[in-house]
Amino acid sequence: MSYLLKxxxxxxxxxxxxxxxxxxxDGVTNPAAVKFLRGMKPGEKLVIYHTGDxxxxxxxxxxxxxxxxxxxxxxxxxKAGKPIKVPHTLSEIKAHKLFAxxxxxxxxxxxxxxLTDAQYxxxxxx
Numbered sequence: 001m002s003y004l005l006k007x008x009x010x011x012x013x014x015x016x017x018x019x020x021x022x023x024x025x026d027g028v029t030n031p032a033a034v035k036f037l038r039g040m041k042p043g044e045k046l047v048i049y050h051t052g053d054x055x056x057x058x059x060x061x062x063x064x065x066x067x068x069x070x071x072x073x074x075x076x077x078x079k080a081g082k083p084i085k086v087p088h089t090l091s092e093i094k095a096h097k098l099f100a101x102x103x104x105x106x107x108x109x110x111x112x113x114x115l116t117d118a119q120y121x122x123x124x125x126x
Contacts (some may be wrong), residue, residue: 014059
């Protein structure tokens with residue numbers, strides 16, 4: 001399984017993650033998004049997506065650990081991957097048939113979105 005994590009780049013960007021190497025992914029409060037965080041497993045692949053003016057999938061990361069002891073605020077540690085060579089914008093994502101049923105398109109405010117293997121591959125070029 002893989003997931004897309006949304007972040008406002010002025011708060012915490014892919015560049016910040018690359019600089020830090022690893023970070024705790026916090027600030028998620030939507031119950032559906034929290035449920036996805038709790039279900040993550042170490043080693044799962046992530047796509048980092050910048051919101052705001054940028055609105056594009058910009059990089060990759062991996063889940064290092066998940067501590068779901070607190071059901072309201074799971075402690076997710078992620079490790080930086082690499083920038084996506086050609087970031088895909090939200091308009092490109094919406095236009096692609098792979099994302100027709102994706103919560104990324106149908107639930108725009110959801111900050112954690114599950115991805116199929118095909119969606120991950122298309123977004124990252126891997």
